[in-house]
Amino acid sequence: MNLLMIEDNQSVCEMIEMFFMKEEWDATFKYDGEEGLQAFMDAPDKWDMIILDLMLPKMDGMEVCRAIRKKSKTVPIIMLTARDTESDQVIGLEMGADDYVTKPFSPLTLIARIKALHRRVELLGGRSEEEQSHYEIETKHLKIDRKTRETILYEKPLEGLTPKEFDLLYTMASNPKQVFSREQLLQIVWDYEYFGDERTVDAHIKKLRQKIDVNGPQVIHTVWGVGYKFDDSEIEQ
Secondary structure, eight states: OEEEEEOSOHHHHHHHHHHHHHTTOEEEEESSHHHHHHHHHHOTTTOSEEEEESSOSSSOHHHHHHHHHHHOSSSOEEEEEOOOOHHHHHHHHHHTOSEEEESSOOHHHHHHHHHHHHHHHHHTOOOOTTSOOOOSEEOSSEEEETTTTEEEETTEEOOOOOHHHHHHHHHHHTSTTOOEEHHHHHHHHSSSOOTTOTHHHHHHHHHHHHHHHHHSSOOEEEETTTEEEEOOTTOOO
């Protein structure tokens, strides 16, 4: 993988770099928000993943994340935060981060998160243009090709889904009308324990719904006190 890590603590970067080298990953380190964003903008297709600190000089992680998402909807972003409040983590996810790691963290924890997120992105990777598209999911109004990440809702492409938003929609649409609890979605979509931080799911559902609204009526429904479900069977359009 080719990683861009934006982190102002050079000691942390030096430590993490040793672990990256052991994994045979190429990593570029930038120590303030402006330099980090510029490194991404100079070669947006170069990076397989961004590791982004929340608290940065010159430009904070939230601003950097927002700017990256305007350029790329799909590059995976892991946000690092020293803050303990859930609200900061939820805001980071709403800005477009796919995951977060709270400082202080073990390098092995960060490596595991990177591998888990990269594994899911690779599983959803595209095929060559010559290969014929195949929709694994076809409901009344939705079609999804998991390999090419093509998502058609109301006969229009559903644009700008992040890896986690795509995974959420795919998971629920695979079992229409089935109600998924937040805990179930954490386990299925995130592929590891989140220690009960169910706001992660809510933040991603909110962003997913905003993108669905652009295409037409809402297909993700809240089942109060339980969780969420996908259902487009009653929608006429």
